[in-house]
Amino acid sequence: MQRIITFFCRINLPGKISFLLLLIIFGLFYNSYSQPSPRKKILVLHSYHITYLWTNNITKGVLSVFDEEKTNIDISVEFLDSKQSFDTTYQSIVFNMLSHKYNNQDIDLIICSDDDALSFLIDYRNKLFGEIPVVFCGVNEFGPNRLKGQKLFTGLIETVDIENTIKLAFDLTPKLEKIYVIADNTTTGTKLRLVTDSIRKAKFNNIEFEFLNELPLQGIIERTQNASQNASILILPYTTEISGRLLEMEKVVEIISENSPVPVYSLWDFVFNHGIVGGKILSGYKQGVESAIIAERIINGESISDIPIIMQSPSDFMIDYSQAKRFHLNLNNLPPNTIIENKEPTFFEKNKNIIFIFNSLFSILLILFVFFFFRQKKKKNKLIS
Structure with a gap:
């Protein structure tokens, strides 16, 4: 610092002015780069x-x-x-x-x-x-x-794959004759019920579809609990009864499944493991991830007009093995890359710790046997020589 002051005192007036200007410019640039960028909301x-x-x-x-x-x-x-x-x-x-x-x-x-x-x-x-x-x-x-x-x-x-979920029901119940479609009258429930009806007319007009959107939950249970063995149930959104009472959909699925004599199918990950056999399952988590990635691109400066709307949501065929076993369904004709959850562990999976210990002991005994065999052989050769 002393050297800078001495240097400043020795230079002439124009030099002093230039030096001060340089300090000011440096200070401005330093502040602009050192300040953190404002947080986005x-x-x-x-x-x-x-x-x-x-x-x-x-x-x-x-x-x-x-x-x-x-x-x-x-x-x-x-x-x-x-x-x-x-x-x-x-x-x-x-x-x-x-x-x-x-x-x-x-x-x-x-x-x-x-x-x-x-x-x-x-x-x-x-x-x-x-x-x-x-x-x-x-x-x-x-x-x-x-x-x-x-x-x-x-x-x-959110492109729910109703058609392929119905095809999956056909794969698992080849003599399928009837599908009970459960939906409420909310915005989404009505929309998907109409989509299902359009698919029925275009692709599945050889089987009966019964839409149960005007029944309360108890009425749906009573209607489906005597279904024939060649029937299945497809659950669309059902979170609001006809009376206006709100329900948790995973609880609805559990109750219907517990009382159903036939396989139950649906379309979303949050009702999987709650009693459905399976379906072409859509993930809410993936929807959130994909939307956030798009948002991040926009926040980072990409023009929203350059980002097209994604018309096809990623989904996976999924089967709950425990439910498939409950209804004695044949899983040999599943679509490729079907994810099977809750499979019963194999003999090796059940007893892997015992098998590991046995293999370890066997390996140790084998090593000791080889060691003593060669040691004995070496002694024998020494005696002969």
Whole structure:
């Protein structure tokens, strides 16, 4: 420091001015590069309630990409709870609540899940947050006019594979004659029931489909518990009874399966291991991961207009071995790459510790036998010589 002061005193006036200017410029550049970049804020808006497992799995998927300790992202999560109500009065109340809550916050991007949240944002995004990017997932209803001309929307469609799930039921019950289709009258339940009916007319008009959307849960149990052995049950969304009573779908699946004399199929990972034989299973966690990856690309500067909507969601054929065994289903004709869960362990898997100990002891004894054999042979050769 003393040398710098001495140097500054010795130089002439123009030199001193130049030196000071250089210090100022260096200070400005240093501050601009040393300041941390401002944190980005993402709002995750869910259609359903906080305890709905599908919604929770999407949240877990999003948070697996945006770890707040490792990324420069702050995440806020809101739940519309639209299975309780989603009329215009309720939407107006939600609009006022979000408007008040986020009035002084700059949201950089929104991730939304399922149809009701997307519909809400199409109508209210600009008024609440301005024209900011929206990445959606879990959306069933999507056509050319779905976005109503709104821009800066992209994401992935929840393409549940009803057709291949029915084909799987045929593979496991070759003489299948009837399918009971269980659905509620919510937005998603109605949509998927209509899709199933269209598939029936186009591909499966040789068998009977009975749609049970107007019955309460007890009525569904009574209707299906005497089904013939050549029938199956397909469960679509059923979380709201005709009376308006809310139900947890995994509990619904458990109750129907426990009382069913025939195999039960469905389409989502959060009801797997709750009594279904299987289906072409869609993962909420993967929906969350994929939507978060798209959001990350946008946050990092990629134009949302360059990111096309993903029209086909990844899904896997999955079978619960314990349920397949319960109904004595033949698993020899499963589609390639089918994932079989809950298989009974083989003899070796059951007794692997005992087998390991036995092999270890046998190996030790074999080594000792070889050692003593050659040692004895060496002694014998020595005596002969």
